[in-house]
Amino acid sequence: MGVDALPFGGGEDRWVFGYGSLMWRPGFPFIDRRTAVLHGRRRAFCIYSVHHR
Incomplete structure (x- = not known):
């Protein structure tokens, strides 16, 4: 997906x-990279799943 196709303006941080x-x-x-945990x-x-690849 190109930046032009993203659903927000170019000046916003994401x-x-x-x-x-x-x-x-x-x-x-x-610009930045941080370690995070998603609780x-x-x-x-899922090697056998055709949906999660």
């Missing part, structure tokens, strides 16, 4: 919670 490949190669420029969720390795 935080993206990322994991997996989004952490290693985000695909967009960023109440868990990661699952």
